[in-house]
Amino acid sequence: MSSCRFEDYIGFLRENITNLIEYREGTGSFEPSLWQIKSDLFDPDPFVVIGASVQATKAFAEENLYH
Secondary structure: OOOOOOOHHHHHHHHHHHHHHHHHHOOOOOHHHHHHHHHHHHOOOOHHHHHHHHHHHHHHHHHHHHH
16 A cells, blocks of 8 residues: 555545444444544545544554454
8 A cells, every 4th residue: 555645545435434434233242433434525625634544544443453
């Protein structure tokens, strides 16, 4: 993924955050902060988007997510 552009990665997060939210809701491990992260990924302020991308990356990287 080192050749991936940042905007491509943001696109990936935007496309997949809903899947993560739905999965977390279905498994009973939902965190309300995920809704804010989803909203922030679409914010017009690039600094908000960067912060949200860090939080989304952490959410996708949680080891208990992948069995």
